[in-house]
Amino acid sequence: MKKELAPEDFAQCPLPIGQHETIQLGHGSGGKMMSDLIDKLFLWAFDNPLLRQMDDAAVLDLNGVRLALSTDSFVVDPIFFPGGNIGELAVNGTVNDISMSGARPLFLSVGMILEEGFSLDELRRIAESMRTAADHAGVKIVTGDTKVVNKGKGDKIYINTTGMGLIERNFVPSSRNLKSGDQIILSGNIAEHGIAILSQREGLAFQVPIESDTASLNGLVTSILDAGEEAVHSLRDPTRGGLTATLNEFAKTSHVGIQIYEEKIPIQEPVSGACELLGLDPLYVANEGKLVAVVAKNRAEKVLEAMHAHPLGAHSEIIGEVLAAKPGMVIMRTHIGGWRIVDTLVGEQLPRIC
Amino acid sequence: MKYLDEFRDPVLARRILSEIRKTAAHPWVIMEICGGQTHAIIKNGIDRLLPEEIELVHGPGCPVCVTPLELIDKAVEIASQPNVIFTSFGDMLRVPGSKKDLFVVKSEGGDIRVVYSPLDAVEIARKNPDKQVVFFAVGFETTAPNNAMAVWEAHKEGLKNFSLLVSHVLVPPAIKALMASPRNRVQGYLAAGHVCTVMGYKEYEPIAEKYHVPIVVTGFEPLDILEGVLRVVRQLEHGEAKVENQYSRVVKRAGNLPAQERINRVFEKTNRKWRGIGEIPDSGFRLRPEYREHDANIIFQLEQLEVNEPAACISGEVLQGLKKPYECPAFGKACTPQTPLGATMVSSEGACAAYYTYYRHRSAM
Numbered sequence: 045m046k047k048e049l050a051p052e053d054f055a056q057c058p059l060p061i062g063q064h065e066t067i068q069l070g071h072g073s074g075g076k077m078m079s080d081l082i083d084k085l086f087l088w089a090f091d092n093p094l095l096r097q098m099d100d101a102a103v104l105d106l107n108g109v110r111l112a113l114s115t116d117s118f119v120v121d122p123i124f125f126p127g128g129n130i131g132e133l134a135v136n137g138t139v140n141d142i143s144m145s146g147a148r149p150l151f152l153s154v155g156m157i158l159e160e161g162f163s164l165d166e167l168r169r170i171a172e173s174m175r176t177a178a179d180h181a182g183v184k185i186v187t188g189d190t191k192v193v194n195k196g197k198g199d200k201i202y203i204n205t206t207g208m209g210l211i212e213r214n215f216v217p218s219s220r221n222l223k224s225g226d227q228i229i230l231s232g233n234i235a236e237h238g239i240a241i242l243s244q245r246e247g248l249a250f251q252v253p254i255e256s257d258t259a260s261l262n263g264l265v266t267s268i269l270d271a272g273e274e275a276v277h278s279l280r281d282p283t284r285g286g287l288t289a290t291l292n293e294f295a296k297t298s299h300v301g302i303q304i305y306e307e308k309i310p311i312q313e314p315v316s317g318a319c320e321l322l323g324l325d326p327l328y329v330a331n332e333g334k335l336v337a338v339v340a341k342n343r344a345e346k347v348l349e350a351m352h353a354h355p356l357g358a359h360s361e362i363i364g365e366v367l368a369a370k371p372g373m374v375i376m377r378t379h380i381g382g383w384r385i386v387d388t389l390v391g392e393q394l395p396r397i398c
Numbered sequence: 399m400k401y402l403d404e405f406r407d408p409v410l411a412r413r414i415l416s417e418i419r420k421t422a423a424h425p426w427v428i429m430e431i432c433g434g435q436t437h438a439i440i441k442n443g444i445d446r447l448l449p450e451e452i453e454l455v456h457g458p459g460c461p462v463c464v465t466p467l468e469l470i471d472k473a474v475e476i477a478s479q480p481n482v483i484f485t486s487f488g489d490m491l492r493v494p495g496s497k498k499d500l501f502v503v504k505s506e507g508g509d510i511r512v513v514y515s516p517l518d519a520v521e522i523a524r525k526n527p528d529k530q531v532v533f534f535a536v537g538f539e540t541t542a543p544n545n546a547m548a549v550w551e552a553h554k555e556g557l558k559n560f561s562l563l564v565s566h567v568l569v570p571p572a573i574k575a576l577m578a579s580p581r582n583r584v585q586g587y588l589a590a591g592h593v594c595t596v597m598g599y600k601e602y603e604p605i606a607e608k609y610h611v612p613i614v615v616t617g618f619e620p621l622d623i624l625e626g627v628l629r630v631v632r633q634l635e636h637g638e639a640k641v642e643n644q645y646s647r648v649v650k651r652a653g654n655l656p657a658q659e660r661i662n663r664v665f666e667k668t669n670r671k672w673r674g675i676g677e678i679p680d681s682g683f684r685l686r687p688e689y690r691e692h693d694a695n696i697i698f699q700l701e702q703l704e705v706n707e708p709a710a711c712i713s714g715e716v717l718q719g720l721k722k723p724y725e726c727p728a729f730g731k732a733c734t735p736q737t738p739l740g741a742t743m744v745s746s747e748g749a750c751a752a753y754y755t756y757y758r759h760r761s762a763m
Binding site: 382 | 403406408411442443444501504514735736754
């Protein structure tokens, strides 16, 4: 029989290697490892009050003109996938980050890192779809940069986009603004982008092909802000880390609790089936054309109505509400009526063995 | 969702719960064997819907959790070598060995690839004849047929560069070991539906009889688990001890005979170490002598490598249902999914990780 353990016994345990000396894939997964890296390394190195806003876009005041600035890099593999490609994603992703601050996105820069030997035909198709996506979102690509790296030093193509938008309203939705009683509205089915990428990458064929939901959300944001005005406390597009990462960030930044209801969360049948098959929880799977709006209770129905009227918000649902209790925590009522925490993951979501 | 939503119906769940409440007159300790069931129980909040009389304890059926430290070290050793492509299911990559995990090996340049099937690893071996392709064959009886199939195919084709690092474990010897322990608290079992899909449940009948313990073969959806609990409680209240099959939409008494035939052709039983529990006789598979040329242990000359388990982690007691994760002084403090002290905190099916992820604080709800 083992002796009872004291806490100091664990100090000698040879197992822990949570503190890494080098960059791991998990540092880029949108989970706790990444937020640790940002907090402890980047914030430490770059610290200033504007950076500390920590929203998707920085809000800058230049002599009374308020601008939103945001940047994002795209390294997705495969570069062409059902429903889109890396170029569309790069335009829509930055347009969306700008839009979530309530700004009207206007200009984009594009940085291309290309691998020696990459097909010009594929590059042409990517550039073309970037132009189409930019036209669709009403933004202009106004500056760019091109670098080529040796074969094997990169993977075909990496794209960075930086975007600038103009804030014309007198309020800025922010993840710091959640209030007890606010309603959480999700703009549609979750997990489509992540599953589309994964099924393409793993060569999984489903009866109904699952397409990425990549889309620019600035039009939908305009509808939401017109309907809700300053009652729209926060907007966020749940990309990497999925719905869970967004809700946890809200709860932590605003020091509130959030409760959601599993049966209210919209998801397509083939997507939930694919998640079951792959052992993944759709709450953690990436989206590229969805947003979460947090709206004061008295305006929530009006905003929901406006979202339903927009093609990208047709499946919008109120999935939960903000609580004063349980600050920093997201809890969910499950299908069968149990309750559990919905926490962010440490690193990558790993498919289970059986 | 066909065949999923039906088994998550809240109205039916309430009906079964009220039936359990009516039936349970005494306190009972029930163990779900399989980590997949532990995950489903915690993820759906099932244990908190059950009446106070019913205590669910979480069994050793998490392959990641019971894979001994030395096997992880062997994997790390092999994966670090040049000219090796090391393939594995995803959740083995973060399990800490005594010095590092496979993710770290990958970041140091090791060629480690996550696959969904061992047959994908065979395909990699075909395409890379100049590399040794090793598949980390971890799991219970459930994954054994596929792994056997992979070796059988590679052998038939004469693929000399494909091997398995075998760490297969078996459920019935583990139940026997638990029942034989003087500290045992378990009075009834939910047997793992997927394992029984392959093996059937004949081999559980002598166990139920010998130890006078009810065993109900149970599925993985909330209603499956609730019904499994109800059936165990009914037997316990009536003083019965038999094997029942709740998961009859999938499991047959004899199991999947062609799958068993494939397993038996390639594997034979062997003693195996279980992380946190120790060696259990005849509790695992190894490759039969005629397939030894596909045994990574032999190819990489690692048979002699032995690593002692750290004495400090209580995951062995958690895996035997003797302690709950939050009873560990390190739980949620020194030991989190980010800084795991033991494998039960690494795998999403591990009881500690499930408690940490879904409940965190005992009083959170």
